[in-house]
Amino acid sequence: MQKLLLLGDEAIAQAGIDAGMSGIYAYPGTPSTEITEYVRASKEAREKGIVASWCANEKTAAETALGMSYAGRRTMTCMKHVGLNVAADAFINSSITGANGGIIFLVADDPSMHSSQNEQDSRFYGKFAMIPILEPSNQQEAYDMVHYGFDLSEKFRIPVMIRITTRLAHSRAGVVRKPSREQNKVGLPQNLRQFVLLPAIARKQYKMLVDLQPKFLQESEQSALNVYYEGEDKSMGIIACGLAYNYLMENFPERDIKYPVVKVSQYPLPENHIRRLYEECDSILVLEDGYPIVEEMLKGFLNLGKPIKGRLDGTIARTGELNPNNVGAGLGFVQEETLGIPSLLAPRPPSLCKGCPHIDSFLALNEALDKYARGRVFSDIGCYTLSALPPYESINTCVDMGASITMAKGAADAGLVPAVAVLGDSTFTHSGITGLLDAVNDKSNITVIILDNATTGMTGGQPSSALDKIEDICKGLGVEEEHIRVVKPLRKHHEENLQIFKEEIEYNGVSVIIPRRECIQTLNKRMREKFKEKAKAAGK
C-alpha cells in the first residue's frame, strides 16, 4: 500500500477518519493544532460527515466529545498539555462516568517548551484518572494506536489517553493506512445512570474503575506495544518509553544493543516485563521524554533497591526533551567534540509580524502608561505575548489562558492602580469572560484591552469563537456601554487612540478597549486566495 508522508499529528487525524470517528473537538494549541486542522481540511472527512469543530476552549471540547461518546459514537478531543489543565474537570470525571462510544483524549506535551509555558507530563494526568495511556514512538504507531485506542475504549467503556510530544507531532514520516471502518450508529449507554455522577452512583462507578485496574494492567502486559527485547549484558536493563526508544536505537546504528530493553508504549506499566528486567539486571536505566514518572515509580520514596538511573540521578538531563546525544551520554558513550557556534551570532527570537495590528495597540498603550510607574500590564497567551520583548516591553505577566483579567483585578484590589489587562479575542472567549464578570460584579478598577484580530493568530489563524461578539458579551456581563471603546489600531489613528487609552485607564471602574484590525497573516492569506480565484476566473 502507498505510504503517506504525514506529520505525527496528521497521522493521528487520518487514523481518526479511517477508524470510524464521528467527531473531533479541540481548541488550537501547539503542538496539537494540526490534528483538527487536517480533519477539517479533509474531503474524505467531509464526505463521511465527520464533525470537526474548533471549540471555545479545551473544556467545552472535551465535554462535547464526552457527549458524543454518550450517544454511542467514536470521538476524539485534542489539546496541548496545558489545555488538559483547562479540560481537567471533564477529563478526570470522564474516567468515573466511563465511555459509551470510543473516546480518545489526545494530549500533546511540549518538553523543552518550544511553544509553551511549562513541560508538564500528561502521563501524570492519565495515571491520576486511572485510565490506559498509549504513547507512540513513531508516526505509524501513532496511526495504528488510534484504531487500537478506540477498541480499548469500547472494550472497557473507558476513555483512553494518547500522549504524544512535540517531536512526534511535528515530524513527518511514511505511514501506511488501514482499511476504513464504519462509524458507530447512535446508541445510548445500557445503563442510563452511567453518566449521572451523583455521589451514590459515582461511588459505584468509581469502584468499577478501581476494579478495572488489574484488567488494564493485564491488557498492557499482553499488548504488542510493550516489548521485552533480550540482551546478554545484564549489567544494565533499559526501559525506553515512547519516543525515547528511537533515541536509544539511534545510538546503536547496527542495532547491536547488548542490554535487555523494555520498550513501553502502553500504560499502566507492564509489570511482567519490568519485573523481569529488574530481576535479571544489576541496574536499570529509564529513558522517558518529559517528567521522570516511570523512574520515580521504580525508585520509590526510599530507593532501597537496585540502582535506578535516569533524570533524577543526573544520568539524563533533568529538564528538556530527549535527543540522541543526551541519551547517548546517559548510556555512557563519549560525545565527540563538534564544531562550535561562532560567537558573533545573534539570537533571533520570534517577533510580531510587520504590519501586525498589535504593534499599534502596544505603542498606544506604552505611551498612555508613560506617566505611571512600570509593571502594571497583565497579559495572556497569544502572539501579543511577544510584546514582552524589545522593542515594546509592554507586558509584565503571561501565566495561563485568561489570567490577564483576573490577575489585573487582584492587583487592582491590592491597590495597584491603574491595572491593565491585555488579551486576544480568542483568549477572551476561551477563558476571559468569567474573569471579566468577577471584575464587573466587584466594580474593580481595571482596564481590559481585548486585541481583536478576528482569529486565533499564534497557532496559524483558526477561526475565533469571539468573532463579532465581543461588545455584546461585554455588555451582557454588565460593562457600562460608554466604557466599551472600539478603536482601529493604525498608525494614522495613533493620537486619537492614545486619547481613548488614557481616558479609559483613568476611569475608575471596569472599562474595555477593543482595538480591532484583522491579523496581517490571515489578511494576506485571504488576499492571495482572492487573487488566485480572480486569476482563475479570468483564465476561463
Next chain:
Amino acid sequence: MKIDIILAGVGGQGILSIAATIGLAAVEAGLYLKQAEVHGMSQRGGDVQSHLRLSDKEIASDLIPFGKADMIISVEPMEGLRYLPYLKKDGWLITNTKPFINISNYPDEEKLMAEIKALPNHIALDADSVASELGSVKATNMVVLGAATPFINIDFEKLENAIRTLFGRKGEELVTLNLQAINTGRKFSMEAQK
C-alpha cells in the same frame, strides 16, 4: 545510503518547501524518511530549522545527532552557522549569502562571510539575486536547494518531478520559475566545485 540534512532559515523563508521537495523525491526513490519541523511560535520571524533524514534502512531518531549531518542547507547566512554543531567535520554548508535582517544586533556581514569561508566545504551564493533575475525572489529557496543537489544522492530528475507535483496546483508559471531556480542553483554549485 544515508543522508542527514539540516535545513535552516527564518520563519517564512520557505525551508519547509525545500524539505517537501526533497521528501517527495525521496519517497519516489523508495527511501525511508524522517523530517522534524518547527511549527508554532518560532515561525513568527524567529530562527527555524528542520532535520531531514533519508536512508535506505529504517531511521530511528527524528533528530540528527550532533556532528552527524552531511550538510546544512541555509536560506540565510547567519542561520546556517547556528547549526554548525550538527555538521560533520567534513560536511557541507550550502548557504544563501543575502542576510535577512529583522533584529537590531545583526552581526557584521563581512565577519559572517569570513566564518562561512573558513569552513573547508561550503557553497555560498546570493540566491536572492539569482531568483530575482529569474523573475521572483520567491524562488530563492529553490535556488539554494539547487546548489545543494550535487551533494544529495537522489536522481535530479526526481527532484524536478517533485517540484512539478508540489507547485503544479499553483500554476504552470510557478513550476517553470522553480525549475529554473533549482537548475540555476545546481549549475552554480557544479561550477564552484571545478
